[in-house]
Amino acid sequence: MLKYIIKRLLWIIPVLIGVTVIVFTILYFSPGDPAYLALGDNATPEAVEAYRIEMGINGTYWERLGRTLMGLLQGDLGLSYRSRTPVLDELIVRFKVTFNISAWSILLGIVLGIFFGIVSALKQNTVWDSLATGCALFGISMPMFWQGLMLILVFSVWLGWLPASGYGSSWKQMIMPVIALGVNSSATIMRTTRSSMLEVMRQDYIRTAKAKGQSYWVVVLRHALKNAMIPIVTVIGLQLGVLLAGSIVTEVIFSVAGVGKYLVDSLNARDYAAVQGCVLLIAFVSAVLNLIVDVIYTYIDPRMKTMYESTKVFSLSKKGAKKDV
Amino acid sequence: MAESILEVRNLEIRYVTDEETVCAVNDISFSLEKGESIGLVGETGAGKTTTALGIMGLVPDPPGEIVGGSVLFEGQNLLRMPEKNLREIRGGKISMIFQDPMTSLNPVMTVGEQIAEVVLLHSKMSKGEARKKAMEMLEQVGIPGGRCDDYPHQFSGGMKQRVMIAIALACSPELLIADEPTTALDVTIQAQVLELMRNLKQEYGTSLILITHDLGVVAKICDKVAVVYAGEIIEYGTLKDIYTDKRHPYTIGLFDSLPDIENESAELKVIQGMVPDPSCLPEGCKFHPRCPYAEEGCKHGRMEPVSVSETHMVRCGRFRGGEV
Numbered sequence: 101m102l103k104y105i106i107k108r109l110l111w112i113i114p115v116l117i118g119v120t121v122i123v124f125t126i127l128y129f130s131p132g133d134p135a136y137l138a139l140g141d142n143a144t145p146e147a148v149e150a151y152r153i154e155m156g157i158n159g160t161y162w163e164r165l166g167r168t169l170m171g172l173l174q175g176d177l178g179l180s181y182r183s184r185t186p187v188l189d190e191l192i193v194r195f196k197v198t199f200n201i202s203a204w205s206i207l208l209g210i211v212l213g214i215f216f217g218i219v220s221a222l223k224q225n226t227v228w229d230s231l232a233t234g235c236a237l238f239g240i241s242m243p244m245f246w247q248g249l250m251l252i253l254v255f256s257v258w259l260g261w262l263p264a265s266g267y268g269s270s271w272k273q274m275i276m277p278v279i280a281l282g283v284n285s286s287a288t289i290m291r292t293t294r295s296s297m298l299e300v301m302r303q304d305y306i307r308t309a310k311a312k313g314q315s316y317w318v319v320v321l322r323h324a325l326k327n328a329m330i331p332i333v334t335v336i337g338l339q340l341g342v343l344l345a346g347s348i349v350t351e352v353i354f355s356v357a358g359v360g361k362y363l364v365d366s367l368n369a370r371d372y373a374a375v376q377g378c379v380l381l382i383a384f385v386s387a388v389l390n391l392i393v394d395v396i397y398t399y400i401d402p403r404m405k406t407m408y409e410s411t412k413v414f415s416l417s418k419k420g421a422k423k424d425v
Numbered sequence: 426m427a428e429s430i431l432e433v434r435n436l437e438i439r440y441v442t443d444e445e446t447v448c449a450v451n452d453i454s455f456s457l458e459k460g461e462s463i464g465l466v467g468e469t470g471a472g473k474t475t476t477a478l479g480i481m482g483l484v485p486d487p488p489g490e491i492v493g494g495s496v497l498f499e500g501q502n503l504l505r506m507p508e509k510n511l512r513e514i515r516g517g518k519i520s521m522i523f524q525d526p527m528t529s530l531n532p533v534m535t536v537g538e539q540i541a542e543v544v545l546l547h548s549k550m551s552k553g554e555a556r557k558k559a560m561e562m563l564e565q566v567g568i569p570g571g572r573c574d575d576y577p578h579q580f581s582g583g584m585k586q587r588v589m590i591a592i593a594l595a596c597s598p599e600l601l602i603a604d605e606p607t608t609a610l611d612v613t614i615q616a617q618v619l620e621l622m623r624n625l626k627q628e629y630g631t632s633l634i635l636i637t638h639d640l641g642v643v644a645k646i647c648d649k650v651a652v653v654y655a656g657e658i659i660e661y662g663t664l665k666d667i668y669t670d671k672r673h674p675y676t677i678g679l680f681d682s683l684p685d686i687e688n689e690s691a692e693l694k695v696i697q698g699m700v701p702d703p704s705c706l707p708e709g710c711k712f713h714p715r716c717p718y719a720e721e722g723c724k725h726g727r728m729e730p731v732s733v734s735e736t737h738m739v740r741c742g743r744f745r746g747g748e749v
Contacts, residue, residue, distance in 0.1 A: 304528040310483055311523075312543040312592070313516035326533050401533060402576040 101405070105395065112387045117169060119383040120376065124168055127372040128161055134181045134370045155179055155373070168376070177380065178373040180366075187377035191359065195381060197267055198351070198358035202343050204278040209285030209343075210336060214325075216286075217293020217332075222320065224298060232290065239287030244346050248280040248353040265355040277354045281346050285339040292335040296328040303327070329400050337393035341386050430632050431457040431480070431600055436494035438472070438479050438656075441487070445704040449475040451656035451711075453494075455649075457600070462626065462633035464643035466679070467653035468700050473636045474524065476653070477602045480634070481521055482511050498600070517547035520593040521602040525609050526586035530577040536563070536588045537573030540595050547596045562591040566621060583614035587621065594625055601626070602634045607642060619645055640683060644668065649736075652676050655701050655711040661730075662737035672739040674716050710742060718743060 134157065135148045143151075152158040156167055156178060171178055177187040220232040255276060256264035263273050300306065301324055309323040348360030355361065359378055366374035398405040438450040450472040457463050465473045478484045480496050482503060496503040498519065503511065520543075523529040531539060540559035544550055550558060560570030566587040568580075577585055586606060593601055603622065607615040623646055626633055635647055643650055643664070650667040652660040652675065660673040671677050678696035698715035701707055707714055713723040723742045731744040 304523060304525060305531040307483060308523060308529045308589075308592070309531065309542075311481055311515055311521045313512040313514070313546050314542065315512060323531055323534075327531070402535075403532065403578050 101395075101398065105391065108391045108394070112384065112391075115387055116172065116380060116384060119380060120169060120172055121165065123376050123379045124165055125161075127375060128164070132370045134372060137370045138181055154184075155181055157181075157372075172380070177377040180374045181371045182366075182369050182374070187374050190362065190374065191377050191381050194357060194359045194362050197356060198347050198360060201267075201274060201277050201281060201350070201356065201358065202340075202347055204274065205282035206285060206336070206340060206343055208278060208282035209289055209339060212282070212286035213289025214293050214332065217290040218297055218320070218325065220290070220294045221297035221301065233294070236287040236290045239283045240291070244280055244284055245349050245353055247283060248276070248350055251276045251280055252353070267354075267356040267358070273354075273356075277350045277356055280353070281343060281350045284346065285336075285343060288339055288342075289332065289335055292332050293328065296331045297324060300324045300328045326400065330397070333393060333396055333400060337390060340389045340393070344382050344386060429456050430459045430499060431634075432495075432497040433476070433480065434495045434497070436476060436479055436496065437492040438475050438484055439490050439492050441490055447704045448706055449489075449656055449703055450479060451706070453651075453653070453656070453658055455651050455658060455661060457632050457634065457649075459599075460630045460632055461649065462635060462647045463649040463651060464647035465634065465636045465651050465653055466638060466640060466643055468638060470700055470703065471653040472656035472703070473653050474604050475656075477521065477604050477634065477636055480602060481515060481519065482506075483515075483521075513547070516543045516598075517596045518598055519600045519602065520596065520598040522586075522589050522593045522604065522606045524605045526582055526589050527609065529589055530585055532577055535574050535576055536580070540573070540588070540592050543592055543595050558595065559591075562595050563588070565594075565625070566591045567617075583610050583618065586610060586614075586618055590618070590621065590625070594629065594631075597629050598631060600632045600634070602636070604636045605638070606635075607639070608637070615642075622646065640680065652679065655706055656703060657711060657728075657740060658730075658738075659712065659740045660738070662733070666734070666737040670733075670737065672733055672737075672744060673712075673741050674718055675712050710740075 134155070135151045136143060139147055139151055149158070156171075157164060159167075168178070175188070177191070179185065180187050180190055183190070216232045216236070220229045223229050252264045255262045262276055263270065264276075266273050267277075301320075305327075306319060306324055309319045314323075347358060348363060350356070351358045351360035352364055359381060363375060363378035366372075366378065433456070434454050436450055436453045437448075440447040440449055453472070453476050455463060465476065467473050475484065475489070478489075479491055480498075480503065484491060491504055494504070498514065503514070506514075530536065534542075537556060537559045540562050541552070541555040544555040544558045545552070548555075556573070560573050563573055564570045568584055568587055568591075572580075577588070580588065586609070590606070593603075601622075606622065607618050610618060619642060622633070625631070626646075633646070635643065637643060647664055649663055650661070651658045652667070652673065654675050660667065660671065660676045662670075667676065668680075671680060675696065678694075681694040682696060684693055696715055697717075701711060701714070707724075709722075709724040709726055710716070710719070710728040713719040716723065720742065728740050728742060730738045730740045732738055733744065
C-alpha cells in the first residue's frame with residue numbers, strides 16, 4: 101500500500117511538468133506584452149528590456165520554457181509581474197483561504213448530501229423523497245454564480261444578515277461562499293447516495309443482516325451505508341475537482357482573496373507567472389485529492405485492497421523464487 | 426402435538442404492485458415438531474421462498490403483504506408480534522440460510538465480524554468472546570478459524586455457503602430454514618454441505634425446513650415432505666408417504682421427470698404445460714390445466730385437502746369423498 105502511494109506521488113511530477121508545458125505554451129502565444137502592460141505604452145525599449153530580464157521573460161520560447169521548468173523543479177514559480185514578489189509566497193497565503201472555504205463546502209456537501217440521500221432512499225416515493233430530490237434537482241440545475249448572486253440579494257441586500265463580500269474579518273463572511281460552493285456538490289452527492297442506497301438495500305446481504313435480528317438502523321448504517329459509500333466516494337472525489345473550479349467563480353462573486361480570485365485577477369493583468377502558478381497549484385491539489393480518494397477506497401472496499409496488494413504478492417513470490425535457486 | 430415447535434396455518438402472502446397482484450402463497454399449512462425436518466418441494470416460483478420469508482417476517486414490504494393465516498412458533502403468533510420481540514427470535518431462535526451464498530454475505534465486512542454480529546445480538550458475550558465463538562463456528566463448518574479476518578471475496582462459493590451456515594447456527598437456533606442451500610453449489614460441494622447440515626442438526630437437535638426442488642436432497646435429510654404448487658401444498662406426508670405412495674398427479678409427474686439412469690434411451694418425461702402465472706391463477710384446482718385426469722369438477726370451486734392417512738394429505742378431486 102505504501103509503495104503504491106509513493107508510486108502515485110512520484111507520478112505527480114510528470115503530470116506537473118506536462119501541465120507547465122501546456123500552460124506556458126498557451127500563455128506564451130496569447131496576445132499582450134506583460135512588460136508594456138506593467139510599464140505603460142510609453143516605456144523606453146531599454147526599460148522594457150531591463151524589466152524582461154528582471155522578470156525572467158527575455159529570450160526565445162525554448163529558453164524561457166527551460167527556465168520555467170528548472171524553476172519548477174527547484175520549487176520556484178517565478179516572480180509575479182505585478183507585485184514583483186515570488187508567486188509561491190502569494191499562493192500560499194491565498195491557498196489557505198481557498199482551502200478553508202472548499203473544506204467547509206465539501207463538508208457541507210457530504211453531510212447534507214449523504215443525510216438527505218439516505219432519507220430519500222429509505223422513504224422512497226414519499227413526500228420526503230420528492231422534496232429532497234426536488235431540492236437536489238434545483239441545486240444541480242442552478243449555476244453557481246446565480247446562486248451566489250441570489251444569496252447576496254436575499255441575505256445581504258434584503259435581510260442584511262450577512263456581509264456581501266470579503267474574507268477574514270468575521271466568520272459570517274464565510275457562510276455564503278461556503279453555501280454557494282457546497283450546495284451544488286451536496287445535490288450531486290445526494291442523488292448518488294439515494295440511488296446507491298436504493299440499490300444496496302435490495303441486496304441479499306441486507307436481508308441476511310435483517311435475518312440475524314439486527315435492528316433497522318444498524319442494518320442501514322453499518323451494512324447498507326458502508327456498501328453504498330463506494331460510488332459515493334467516487335462522486336465526492338469528482339466533486340472535489342468541481343469545487344476547485346467552482347471556487348474561482350465563488351471567490352470572484354464574494355471577493356474572497358483566494359487562489360481563484362488571484363487567478364482571475366492575474367489573467368486580467370496578464371500576470372502570466374501568477375496564472376501559471378495558480379494552474380499548477382490546482383493541478384497539484386487535484387492530483388493529491390485523487391490519490392487520497394483512491395486510498396479511501398481501499399478502506400471502504402476490501403476488494404480494492406487485494407487489487408493494489410497483488411503487486412506486492414508478486415514481488416514477494418519473486419523473492420521466494422530467488423531464494424529457492 | 427405438544428412438542429410442535431412451528432405451526433403454519435393458512436398462510437397467505439401477496440405481492441401487490443400497481444400493475445398486478447401476485448398471489449405467491451395462497452393457503453399453506455404445515456406443522457413441525459422439535460428436531461423434525463420438513464422438505465418444501467416445488468418448481469421455481471411455487472412460493473417456497475416467500476413462505477420461508479413469511480415465517481421469518483422478512484417479506485419485502487412493499488410490495489409484499491401477508492394477507493392472512495398465522496405462524497405459531499412455540500405457541501406465539503409471529504405475525505402479530507411486535508418488531509422488537511421478533512428481532513430477538515430472528516437469528517436467535519429461528520435462523521435462515523439463503524439461496525445464493527455469493528450475494529448473501531456483506532462484501533465489506535470480514536466473515537468473522539458477520540458471524541460475531543449475530544452472536545453479539547443474541548447472547549451476552551463480550552466482543553472478544555464473540556470473536557472466539559465465530560472462529561469456533563468456522564472450525565465447525567470446516568474452515569480454519571484463522572480465516573475469520575478474511576473478506577467474503579476471498580472464499581469460494583462452497584465456503585461462503587458454509588459461512589452462511591456458521592452464521593445461521595451460531596446461536597444454536599431451535600428452527601433452521603434452509604432455502605435451497607445447495608442449488609448454487611456444484612455436486613461434490615453439495616454433498617459436503619448436506620452432510621454438514623445433517624450432522625449439525627443431529628448435534629443441536631435443530632428443527633429444519635428445507636426448501637429445494639431437488640428430490641434427492643429431500644430424501645437424504647427430511648422426515649416430512651410438502652409438495653408446493655402455485656402457492657398451495659398439494660400433497661403432504663412423511664417421506665415414506667410421498668416417495669412410495671404418492672397420490673397427486675403433480676407429485677407423480679415430478680417424480681417421473683427424474684432421469685432414470687438405468688433406462689438411458691427413454692426420453693425424459695415432462696409435465697405438460699407451464700407453472701401458472703401467480704398473478705392470474707386458474708380457478709378450481711390450480712393444477713387442472715396441466716392435469717391428465719382433470720374433470721369438469723376440477724375447474725370450479727375450491728380444492729380442499731383430503732386425508733389419505735393420518736400423516737398423508739392430498740389436495741386433489743380424485744380422492745374426494747373417501748374414494749382412496
